[in-house]
Amino acid sequence: MVELVWDPIVVTTAILLGSLVAYIILMIGHKITKPRLTPEKLKTYACGEELKPEETHMDSEQFFSPIRRIFRPFYRYIQPAHTGVLSTYLLWVVVGFIIIVIIIMLTVR
Amino acid sequence: MIPQAPILAIVVPLFSAFLMPMIGLLSKRYNIDRACDWFAVAAMVGTLIVVASMAPTVWGGQIIVYKFGDWSPPWGINLAIDALSIQMALMIAGLGTLVMVYSVAYMQRDSRRDLFYTLALLVITGMMGTILTGDIFNFYVFLEIMSVASYALIAFRRDSSGIEAGLKYLFIGSLGTSFVLLSIAMLYSFVGSLNIADLGAKLAIYRGAAQPVPTILVASLALFVTGIMIKVAMVPFHIWLPDAFTAAPTAVSALLAGPAAVVGIYWVARLPYLPFGLPVGIILVSLGLLSMIVGVLMALTQRDFKRMLAYHVISQKGYMVLGIGLGTLGSVLGAQGGLFHLLNHSIYKSMLFMCAGAVLYRTGSQKFEELGGLGKNMPLTALTFLIGSLAISGIPPLNGFVSKYTIYLGGIEAGLPIVTIIAVLVSALTFASFFKAFSSVFLGQRPKHLRDIQEAPKLMLFPMLAMAVVCIVIGLFPALGFNVVGPAQAAAENSAGYIGHVIGGI
Numbered sequence: 001m002v003e004l005v006w007d008p009i010v011v012t013t014a015i016l017l018g019s020l021v022a023y024i025i026l027m028i029g030h031k032i033t034k035p036r037l038t039p040e041k042l043k044t045y046a047c048g049e050e051l052k053p054e055e056t057h058m059d060s061e062q063f064f065s066p067i068r069r070i071f072r073p074f075y076r077y078i079q080p081a082h083t084g085v086l087s088t089y090l091l092w093v094v095v096g097f098i099i100i101v102i103i104i105m106l107t108v109r
Numbered sequence: 110m111i112p113q114a115p116i117l118a119i120v121v122p123l124f125s126a127f128l129m130p131m132i133g134l135l136s137k138r139y140n141i142d143r144a145c146d147w148f149a150v151a152a153m154v155g156t157l158i159v160v161a162s163m164a165p166t167v168w169g170g171q172i173i174v175y176k177f178g179d180w181s182p183p184w185g186i187n188l189a190i191d192a193l194s195i196q197m198a199l200m201i202a203g204l205g206t207l208v209m210v211y212s213v214a215y216m217q218r219d220s221r222r223d224l225f226y227t228l229a230l231l232v233i234t235g236m237m238g239t240i241l242t243g244d245i246f247n248f249y250v251f252l253e254i255m256s257v258a259s260y261a262l263i264a265f266r267r268d269s270s271g272i273e274a275g276l277k278y279l280f281i282g283s284l285g286t287s288f289v290l291l292s293i294a295m296l297y298s299f300v301g302s303l304n305i306a307d308l309g310a311k312l313a314i315y316r317g318a319a320q321p322v323p324t325i326l327v328a329s330l331a332l333f334v335t336g337i338m339i340k341v342a343m344v345p346f347h348i349w350l351p352d353a354f355t356a357a358p359t360a361v362s363a364l365l366a367g368p369a370a371v372v373g374i375y376w377v378a379r380l381p382y383l384p385f386g387l388p389v390g391i392i393l394v395s396l397g398l399l400s401m402i403v404g405v406l407m408a409l410t411q412r413d414f415k416r417m418l419a420y421h422v423i424s425q426k427g428y429m430v431l432g433i434g435l436g437t438l439g440s441v442l443g444a445q446g447g448l449f450h451l452l453n454h455s456i457y458k459s460m461l462f463m464c465a466g467a468v469l470y471r472t473g474s475q476k477f478e479e480l481g482g483l484g485k486n487m488p489l490t491a492l493t494f495l496i497g498s499l500a501i502s503g504i505p506p507l508n509g510f511v512s513k514y515t516i517y518l519g520g521i522e523a524g525l526p527i528v529t530i531i532a533v534l535v536s537a538l539t540f541a542s543f544f545k546a547f548s549s550v551f552l553g554q555r556p557k558h559l560r561d562i563q564e565a566p567k568l569m570l571f572p573m574l575a576m577a578v579v580c581i582v583i584g585l586f587p588a589l590g591f592n593v594v595g596p597a598q599a600a601a602e603n604s605a606g607y608i609g610h611v612i613g614g615i
Contacts, residue, residue: 006514008585012506044554056554060412060477063545067409067538074406082348082407086277089348093284096338096345100392101331107388108322108330 111162115175115188118159118198119237125152126230133223146213149226153209156233157202160195167195168596172610174243182243182612183304189243189611191603192596196448197240197375199593200455204367205233207572211463212360214568215470219358225265229364231258236368240375243611245293245384246303252289252340255372256282259365263357274349274356281349285339292332296384299325306611308384309604316386330385334392337380341373343396343430344403347423351407354419355475359466362415366422367459374429374451378444378597381437382604393434398531400427405538409545414465414475417546418458421501424535425454428516431528435519436598443519444601448594450512453583457497457509460576464494467565467573468550477546482555486562491551493573498547500580502540508583511590 044056062068068075081088111117129145136144163173167190175188190198209229216222235255242248260282264275297303300311315322335346342350354362381389404424411417429447436444467490468483469475484491500509513536520529564570583590600607 006511006587008506008511008587012585015506052557057478057481057549060545060549061410063549064409064541067541071406074403075410078403079407079410082351084352086280089277089281090284092345092348093281093335093339097288097331097335100334100338101327103392103395104327104331104334104387104389107391108327 110166110173111159113175114159114163115173115190115241116177118156118163118202118241119188119234121156121159122152122230122237123234125149125155126227126234129223129227129230133221136223143213143217145223145226146209146216149230150206150209150213152230153202153206153233156237157199157206160198160202163190164195164199167192172600172607174611183302183307186247187243187304187611188241189306189607190241191607191610192600193375193378193448193598194240194600196452196593196597197371198237200371200452201233201236201240201368204455204459205236205364207575208360208364208367208459211363211466211569211572214566215360215466216358219266225262225358228258228262228265229361231255232262232364232369236372239372243305244303245296245305245308248305249286249290249293252372253286255369256286256340259361259369262361262364263353265358265361268356270352270356274352278349278353281339281346285336285346288332288336288339292329292336295325295329295332299323299329304612305384306608309382309386310608310612312384312386322387326385326387330387330389333385334380334389337373337376338396341370341377341426341430342400342423343426344400344423347400347404350423351416351419354422354462355413355416359415359462359469362419363459363462363466366418366462367455370422370426370455370458371451374426374433374447377430378433378448378601381433382602383607386604388437390434390437393430393437394525394528395434397427397429397431397434398528400424401431401532401535402427405535405542408542409538412477414468414477414480414546414550415462417542418461418465421539421542422458424539425450425458425501428513428532428535429454431532432512432516432519435516435523435525435528436602438523438525440519440523441598442515442522444598445591445594446512446515446517446519448597448601449515449590450509452590452594453500453508453512453580456576456579456583457500460493460573460580461497461501463569463573463576464490464497467569470569471562471565472559477549479556480550480559481553482551483559483562484551485555486559487551487564489570489574490565491547493570493577494551495547496577496580498540498543500584502543503536504540506581506584508580508587508590511584511587 044051132148133145173190177186232255235251238251239248260275260279264271300308314320339346401424404420408417408420429450432443432447500507503510503513517529
């Protein structure tokens with residue numbers, strides 16, 4: 001038997017205290033090394049090319065490209081299978097139904 | 110308890126739906142703006158009060174059996190309300206009320222709001238009926254009421270994407286309800302009854318290995334499971350959901366993601382015990398795991414705000430079905446975690462859709478590439494979205510963590526630690542996905558044309574903030590949730606008690 005060990009108040013207090021300590025460290029760091037910000041420093045670096053804010057938006061489909069590489073078979077076969085074609089989707093339902101029939105026949109008999 | 114409360118929980122939204130066109134005509138005649146909106150909110154508050162009045166009786170250990178025309182079951186039709194039904198009814202009424210309040214502001218720019226509220230109240234009627242009825246044919250009737258009203262709501266704005274999504278849901282959803290109807294016909298031909306308790310009593314001989322299960326019962330169970338799984342949108346039956354939730358007005362998406370999710374999961378929780386009582390645990394665990402993985406991996410690469418949330422609905426419902434499936438394999442924590450996750454997910458997913466709706470309402474876009482830096486313009490929307498994102502990712506101390514943690518423990522308790530590992534990994538991917546969404550919409554550089562965007566209207570913010578507070582409160586005091594889902598899980602498993610209360614014992 002697994003025991004449920006979870007005290008939300010203690011954990012929340014710990015999270016808040018941790019956040020406070022992190023904030024204090026950050027503030028101390030800012031005091032020691034004062035940042036000297038200039039507009040040039042805040043610009044997105046693009047090899048000297050001027051970019052509008054709209055153009056700096058990352059491609060949301062490629063945002064996690066390493067994850068896409070890890071799950072390559074999924075993104076190569078399963079994602080393209082979501083064609084939007086209704087007849088294909090109805091076929092999925094029929095195939096799913098057949099699998100459910102097989103599993104039930106194997107488990108109840 | 111309010112007298113006649115069980116039937117009033119269905120009648121109040123039903124008659125309000127029928128009255129709505131008349132309210133619409135009167136509001137036009139006397140030029141009363143928002144009369145339909147506030148009438149719908151009042152109808153939902155009334156429904157909530159009626160449902161809440163039944164809760165103390167049910168949580169006191171009783172099952173309320175309401176007999177139509179005083180005909181005793183199984184001869185007469187009845188409503189049967191146990192702790193599982195009351196959890197679902199409270200969620201539908203509570204979340205439905207908040208969605209209606211949100212709709213007052215969100216649907217303001219639409220014409221024919223009387224039609225919108227008529228359909229929304231019919232969806233609520235259908236949901237209430239499916240979870241309160243003690244008759245399996247009435248369950249089908251209410252399921253159709255809910256489904257047909259949902260198809261129309263998805264295509265409410267009559268734009269091409271809405272009509273296409275509505276038609277897809279119509280075809281696939283109709284196939285699901287046809288499966289359910291065929292299953293009920295088979296059950297009736299085999300058992301000769303439509304009363305759920307009576308069916309449970311007569312099919313009890315097939316539990317265990319004492320009697321071979323007849324082929325007609327296997328076919329009936331398979332059809333019923335498939336029909337319910339289409340409604341729950343488990344992979345591979347999920348394909349209607351992303352289109353429907355993306356194209357529908359966001360108030361409808363919030364209604365379908367929160368309250369409507371309850372109906373399918375209610376039957377997933379009921380199914381292993383009543384009316385069939387046959388083992389479906391392996392199917393539930395398999396479909397749950399598959400849906401969790403496929404849903405989150407699909408969500409990771411979406412460019413559309415609402416479509417990403419829609420894929421997460423599939424993934425999170427996978428957690429619920431997995432938890433309930435683990436419950437049938439002997440894990441009490443799994444079953445409680447599944448029902449708890451339903452409670453939590455309905456709250457924060459409705460809230461997340463409302464946040465997406467608020468952004469769409471103000472900016473006119475739901476594409477990640479066209480948004481950015483809106484945290485400065487819409488700080489409260491950003492805050493509620495952040496709370497919802499952390500909750501759905503299972504980050505402590507929010508409510509999503511508690512239910513997910515219980516499911517993780519359920520996996521270990523059932524002797525399937527691999528399930529726990531997969532569930533934790535899916536949570537990490539969920540967090541990654543919401544990190545992208547939050548940074549795309551609320552952080553980063555703000556496009557010039559979004560510079561003058563204002564915060565969402567107060568009537569939209571109120572339900573979002575209320576849900577955010579509930580997410581924090583349940584996270585800090587999980588006993589509040591366990592006090593509801595504990596009796597619900599016990600009631601789901603206590604088929605003998607249900608049968609005893611409804612028809613006087615096996």
